[in-house]
Amino acid sequence: MKQTIRVSGMKCPHCEARVEKQLSRLEGVVSVKASHADACVELDYDPAVLAADEIVETIADCGYEASL
Numbered sequence: 001m002k003q004t005i006r007v008s009g010m011k012c013p014h015c016e017a018r019v020e021k022q023l024s025r026l027e028g029v030v031s032v033k034a035s036h037a038d039a040c041v042e043l044d045y046d047p048a049v050l051a052a053d054e055i056v057e058t059i060a061d062c063g064y065e066a067s068l
Contacts, residue, residue, distance in 0.1 A: 001044070001045060001046070001047045002043070003042075003043050003044075003045070003068070004040050004041070004042050004043075005040060005041045005043060005055065005056070005059070005066050005067070006039060006040050006066065006067045007019065007034070007039055007040055007041050007059055007064050007065070007066045008039060008064065008065045008066075009064040009065055010034065010035075010036035010039065010064055012036055013036070015034070015036050015064070016034035016035065016036050017034075018062050019032075019034040019041060019059060019062050019064065020033070020034050020041075022061065022062050023041065023055065023058055026045075026050055026054065026055070026058060027049055027050065028045050028046040028047075028048075028049030028050030029043065029044075029045045029050065030044040030045055031043070031044045032044075041066070043055065052068055
């Protein structure tokens with residue numbers, strides 16, 4: 001399932017890399033691309049394995065606010 005998640009607080013490529021690294025560690029994630037310029041994360045994942053709430057929680061654990 002492809003989904004775009006709005007993320008506030010990312011300010012640089014380092015922020016993008018941090019979010020991408022943490023999300024890519026989650027089981028069920030196929031691909032992830034964060035963009036601080038667009039304030040979003042584009043994610044392809046298996047919803048049978050990973051819930052959207054877990055994605056939002058992981059982004060929050062990185063220090064950013066996410067909304068679906």
